[in-house]
Amino acid sequence: MKQDPAERLLEYENAVEQANRARDEPLSSDVVKRIEQLIEDSESTDDPVFQVNCLQLIADLACSPQAFKLLEEKQVPQKLIKLLQAEDPLIVPHALKLFYRANPALLEVKYKEVIDKICDYCQSDNRQLYDYAIDFLASLGRGGWAARKVLAGHPQFAEKCLKQLGTSIISSDSLIKSRALKCIHDLIEVHEDDPVADASTLSESFYFTIISGEHRMTNQLFALCKYPFMEIRVNALLVVGSIAGTEWGQKELASHPEFVTWILDRSTEKCKEGKEAKFEILKTLVKSRTATRHFKGEDYMKMRADFKKGPFHVGIAEEMLLDEKTG
Secondary structure (H helix, E strand, C coil): CCCCCCHHHHHHHHHHHHHHCCCCCCCCCCHHHHHHHHHHHHHHHCCCCHHHHHHHHHHHHHCCCHHHHHHHHHHHHHHHHHHHHHCCCCCHHHHHHHHHHHHCCCHHHHHHHHHHHHHHCCCCCCHHHHHHHHHHHHHHCCCCCHHHHHHHHCCCCHHHHHHHHHHHHCCHHHHHHHHHHHHHHHCCCCCCCCCCCHHHHHHHHHHHCCCCCCCCCHHHHCCCCCCCCCHHHHHHHHHHHHHHCCCCHHHHHHHCCHHHHHHHHHCCCCCCHHHHHHHCCCCHHHCCCHHHHHCCHHHHHHHHHCCCCCCCCCCCCHHHHHHHHHH
């Protein structure tokens, strides 16, 4: 009697958990057998829901070096790439998971076709495929400098991916704008454990490629920081915050004619999330050791004084209005 699919999935899930707990230890013969059955089921099933569940479990095996080696022996990554090439919107996100959970260097050395497909998805008229590409790029961006370096090394990444993100934050609908801004933030933020100089240089390159031209990217960000929809506005503020921690970003912000006036104007933000995100930009600049190299002394002192008032300080006009209402 054939085993129920739900029961098989529970057995596979248990095997995956054991494989991940084993880490560098050899996998038991029973675990290996279950993983092999999982791979076979993922390829032979006609049930798309069951296949998706199998692919999710296979992706979880990326955390186990021994299990990943077994997947490679069974040519699983190559088979997943074929699924990416088929461009089935139901299957694509689950076929991608293994690759953004694995060592990013593999995308440069063994599985270049994955980034090829991401570049294609960024240019696709299929909205779902573009969404998946954005999510994949954001995931790699959160992986730090090493992962972003792999993207930078791809010959089509700048033209097909970064510039498309720029187009999205200019002329797409609100949902895509928001997703694209999150992705940009993840791609350009310099992490604490990144090699600072190299990561900052790469971040600068990405930023000025997204929308090229003097202050054009920054102008668009400031326009989005004034957007009526909170999610877009906050995500734009987060991008500004990510460059405020870099020396090149401080130079860009300090040279922008509107920045100091804008950062000191608390009235632009009405919601808690917006106030906090804008205050984080101010905090980053005031706490930075390099900000005084780029901002005029009087401007820096204004920002420092404003920072000491905290994230929820209101301007003089608002204070007068409150006094009238409570007086």
